[in-house]
Amino acid sequence: MGSSGLTLRYPLAMSPLALIFLIIGVPALTGLIYVFVRGSAGLRRYILARIALTVPMVLILGTLVFLILRVIPGDPVSSALGPKGSPETVARLKEQLGLNDPLAVQYAHFLGSIVTFDFGNSLTGGHRPIIDEMSERFPATLELVTPAAILALVIGVFGGAWAASRRKRTTDYSMRIYSVVIYSLPIFWLGLMFQLLFGLRLHWLPIASRIDGVAGTTLHHITNIYSLDALLTGNWVALKSVLLHMVLPTLTLGLVLSGVFVRLTRINVIETMQQDYIEAARARGIHERVVVYGHALKNAMIPVITLIGLQVAILLAGAVLTETVFSWPGMGSYLVERISSRDYTAVQSVIVMFAMFVALISLAVDIVYSLVDPRVRY
Amino acid sequence: MTTETRPDYEQEWRENLEKVGIVRRMLSGRKWFGVDWWLVAISAVMVLAFIIIGIFPGWFAPYSPDIPVGPGFLAPGASPALPVLVSLSTSGITELSDLETPSGAPRPEVGVVKGVPTAQALNEQARELNSQLSGTGKELRPRIVRFDTLEEALQGVVDGTVLAAVVQSNEYEAVAGDFPTVVEGKSVTGGTASQGGFILGTNRIGQDVFSRLIWGTRIALIVGFSASLVALFLGVPIGLFAGFVGGKLDRFIGVIMDSLYSFPGLILAIAITAVLGPSVLNVIVAIAVLYIPTYYRIVRGQTLSVKEETYIEAARSIGARRREILTKYIYPNVIPSVAIIFSVNVADAILTGAGLSFLGLGLPPDIADWGIDIAQGRLVIQSAWWLITFPGLAIMMVVLAFTMMGEGLMEIFNPKLRER
Numbered sequence: 001m002g003s004s005g006l007t008l009r010y011p012l013a014m015s016p017l018a019l020i021f022l023i024i025g026v027p028a029l030t031g032l033i034y035v036f037v038r039g040s041a042g043l044r045r046y047i048l049a050r051i052a053l054t055v056p057m058v059l060i061l062g063t064l065v066f067l068i069l070r071v072i073p074g075d076p077v078s079s080a081l082g083p084k085g086s087p088e089t090v091a092r093l094k095e096q097l098g099l100n101d102p103l104a105v106q107y108a109h110f111l112g113s114i115v116t117f118d119f120g121n122s123l124t125g126g127h128r129p130i131i132d133e134m135s136e137r138f139p140a141t142l143e144l145v146t147p148a149a150i151l152a153l154v155i156g157v158f159g160g161a162w163a164a165s166r167r168k169r170t171t172d173y174s175m176r177i178y179s180v181v182i183y184s185l186p187i188f189w190l191g192l193m194f195q196l197l198f199g200l201r202l203h204w205l206p207i208a209s210r211i212d213g214v215a216g217t218t219l220h221h222i223t224n225i226y227s228l229d230a231l232l233t234g235n236w237v238a239l240k241s242v243l244l245h246m247v248l249p250t251l252t253l254g255l256v257l258s259g260v261f262v263r264l265t266r267i268n269v270i271e272t273m274q275q276d277y278i279e280a281a282r283a284r285g286i287h288e289r290v291v292v293y294g295h296a297l298k299n300a301m302i303p304v305i306t307l308i309g310l311q312v313a314i315l316l317a318g319a320v321l322t323e324t325v326f327s328w329p330g331m332g333s334y335l336v337e338r339i340s341s342r343d344y345t346a347v348q349s350v351i352v353m354f355a356m357f358v359a360l361i362s363l364a365v366d367i368v369y370s371l372v373d374p375r376v377r378y
Numbered sequence: 379m380t381t382e383t384r385p386d387y388e389q390e391w392r393e394n395l396e397k398v399g400i401v402r403r404m405l406s407g408r409k410w411f412g413v414d415w416w417l418v419a420i421s422a423v424m425v426l427a428f429i430i431i432g433i434f435p436g437w438f439a440p441y442s443p444d445i446p447v448g449p450g451f452l453a454p455g456a457s458p459a460l461p462v463l464v465s466l467s468t469s470g471i472t473e474l475s476d477l478e479t480p481s482g483a484p485r486p487e488v489g490v491v492k493g494v495p496t497a498q499a500l501n502e503q504a505r506e507l508n509s510q511l512s513g514t515g516k517e518l519r520p521r522i523v524r525f526d527t528l529e530e531a532l533q534g535v536v537d538g539t540v541l542a543a544v545v546q547s548n549e550y551e552a553v554a555g556d557f558p559t560v561v562e563g564k565s566v567t568g569g570t571a572s573q574g575g576f577i578l579g580t581n582r583i584g585q586d587v588f589s590r591l592i593w594g595t596r597i598a599l600i601v602g603f604s605a606s607l608v609a610l611f612l613g614v615p616i617g618l619f620a621g622f623v624g625g626k627l628d629r630f631i632g633v634i635m636d637s638l639y640s641f642p643g644l645i646l647a648i649a650i651t652a653v654l655g656p657s658v659l660n661v662i663v664a665i666a667v668l669y670i671p672t673y674y675r676i677v678r679g680q681t682l683s684v685k686e687e688t689y690i691e692a693a694r695s696i697g698a699r700r701r702e703i704l705t706k707y708i709y710p711n712v713i714p715s716v717a718i719i720f721s722v723n724v725a726d727a728i729l730t731g732a733g734l735s736f737l738g739l740g741l742p743p744d745i746a747d748w749g750i751d752i753a754q755g756r757l758v759i760q761s762a763w764w765l766i767t768f769p770g771l772a773i774m775m776v777v778l779a780f781t782m783m784g785e786g787l788m789e790i791f792n793p794k795l796r797e798r
Contacts (some may be wrong), residue, residue, distance in 0.1 A: 053633070056633055056637075057633070057636070057637045057640070060634055060638075061637050061638075061641055062634065062639040064637075064638075064646075065646075065649055068646075068649055068650055068653060069649065069653055103662060168413075173413055176785070180776060180778065180781050180782050180785050181774075183781055184725065184729075184773075184774050184775075184777035184778040185774055186729055186732050186733065186734075186736075186749075186752075186773045186774065186777075186782050188733060188736050188752065189752060189769075189770030189773065190764065191773070192752070192756060192759065192770070193765050193767070193770070194764075195759065195765070196763055196767075200759065200760060249692055263785075267728055287447055299772070310639075310640060312640070312642075313639075313640055313641060313642045313643065314642070315642075316642040316645065317642035317643060317644035317733075320642070320644055320645060320648070320737075321644070321733055321737070322738070323739060324736075325756075335645065335648065336737055339648060339649075339652045339739065340738065340739075342652075344653075346518060347649060347652070351645060351646075351649060354641070354642065355641060358640055358642070359640075362640055
């Protein structure tokens with residue numbers, strides 16, 4: 001069966017990055033505007049203040065990275081060219097990159113690049129615009145991180161509630177030991193072990209890249225989220241290949257993250273279980289399972305959501321290592337590649353992109369939180 | 379005598395105390411925390427063991443971590459292949475010196491297999507023995523005959539084409555049963571086959587994996603402890619100050635710290651180490667920066683809540699100065715939670731450090747480090763599973779010890795989790 005029948009024939013000739021912003025951003029923005037218009041004055045004030053706080057966050061991180069890469073001793077250009085670079089070449093490249101300008105001018109350029117999304121061209125490898133390279137890489141990271149986060153969430157929330165409902169019993173201790181052991185695993189090592197076991201010994205699953213070579217040539221790249229592209233074009237062969245390739249990286253990242261989630265959920269459910277209304281529910285003769293999963297877990301989820309939002313940092317740091325292990329062409333492996341080729345313009349841009357991603361996620365989490373829990377707004 | 383002047387009850391108490399062992403004393407402690415207590419106890423023993431290994435790696439490591447001590451890619455427990463002399467059981471030849479001949483006599487023919495490094499070993503040893511024989515009227519100059527396969531060489535020994543053969547011991551053992559008249563003599567290089575292998579195998583260039591694991595403990599602990607200590611010494615005062623002073627300055631510091639805290643630490647550490655270049659100190663600096671907000675947050679929060687306590691108000695009303703309140707009243711109350719955070723922090727720093735060196739950043743590549751070992755083992759993951767498995771387990775055990783200690787302490791000391 002071919003993929004020609006259902007092909008959308010590139011209805012949208014735009015960069016994958018812009019498309020993804022459309023897919024995620026438009027519903028999010030619509031929701032935000034709806035909440036903003038219909039919400040109370042307090043909610044409106046909170047959302048405005050929270051959005052205003054996002055800007056300095058990105059700015060601070062950007063400035064920090066700028067300072068690290070410019071002020072710390074070490075010359076990016078001569079180290080990029082290596083011993084081969086003659087003093088003239090070094091000087092020319094420095095001039096070209098604007099490294100001879102005063103620090104303030106460089107900083108202004110840098111801020112401008114954040115606002116306009118124009119990060120310049122990469123120093124090596126074809127000298128393509130960095131934003132083009134990132135728009136190919138970012139969807140890959142999204143495709144890895146999203147299912148991993150969902151997996152971690154499912155294991156974490158139910159495992160944590162289960163442990164809390166059997167406090168100080170074998171279940172509780174096994175779940176706690178699970179979370180501590182999982183937390184102690186180096187994520188890159190877990191990935192390598194999975195490769196060794198499921199890929200090289202059992203030959204069940206592929207261990208590298210996002211798709212088979214053959215299936216990859218038949219896939220139309222629309223959003224660059226391969227599974228979505230395969231679904232949209234009805235390319236089932238490619239979809240199967242993509243899903244198979246996703247199993248090990250997702251499992252690695254999701255499992256490691258689940259340890260933290262189990263711990264957070266357990267502590268919060270235990271705290272909630274000590275509230276008076278739980279006692280009251282028990283006194284009314286409600287089944288213990290309903291008390292735990294209906295009453296306690298539901299109320300404990302409010303702080304858990306915020307805490308889980310904070311774990312985006314762990315998720316992305318894990319993604320860098322997971323992508324490297326599984327040769328997954330996402331933002332993390334892009335960062336590592338650019339670091340080893342000493343392309344500091346690209347490195348700086350990737351880190352700023354990461355900062356924006358983190359800031360947006362935490363903004364989204366906080367706004368959802370304020371909707372769920374009215375106490376926050378005031 | 380001084381003991382006679384003491385009251386009787388003290389004497390009695392001392393005698394009673396002598397009767398109780400340390401275990402009984404611990405068990406009759408006022409509070410029993412069950413499994414959590416055991417988690418802390420077990421992990422404390424583990425932490426202590428790792429610290430001892432980290433300080434004195436030489437006591438535990440059988441070999442040096444930097445010097446090749448055996449053949450490359452030797453599997454765990456496998457004995458290294460030795461070039462052994464094999465000959466007919468009737469010939470009586472068991473070692474190289476049995477091949478001595480009077481000067482001028484026909485040279486004895488010795489078989490080797492093509493493409494196997496035994497010929498070189500044979501040549502070198504024969505030349506050395508020969509030089510010792512000069513002037514005695516004897517010589518040791520075997521003529522080397524090359525065979526295509528091991529079976530052909532052994533058949534040659536059986537047929538009498540060659541007097542003896544020098545073959546790899548491990549390959550010989552696999553086919554020895556097919557040639558019952560051939561016996562295994564001594565190794566031409568001197569070692570015996572029963573010398574034993576390397577418990578966790580060897581890496582590409584023949585370094586002992588186990589010794590590198592032991593020495594890797596040191597660098598992991600150095601990175602973990604130093605980075606957490608630096609972060610502690612910077613984060614705690616900033617947190618105390620911000621919490622105590624409050625106001626605009628507190629908010630300003632807060633925004634910076636929150637941005638740092640929410641950002642993936644590894645990514646920032648990658649940037650810092652990439653610019654600073656590889657060295658242990660740079661890794662410590664890069665990781666320390668990441669953990670300052672951790673201490674800041676916990677200390678600031680504690681300071682804010684302690685500040686409102688009645689005893690602080692009392693101290694203030696009797697005229698205590700601000701510095702006095704900060705150092706004598708607030709600081710001691712904040713320290714216990716800092717100690718717990720520190721334990722978890724060391725674990726985290728070790729993980730981050732390992733991640734950095736796995737990516738080839740941070741540590742110089744000649745250091746015996748677990749992350750570097752895994753990165754190098756990854757290149758040969760198809761053939762040498764032990765090169766990545768054991769360093770990873772080592773990281774896990776050390777991190778587990780510190781995390782478990784922090785986790786157990788947290789459970790014991792967290793007042794919110796106490797049962798009502």
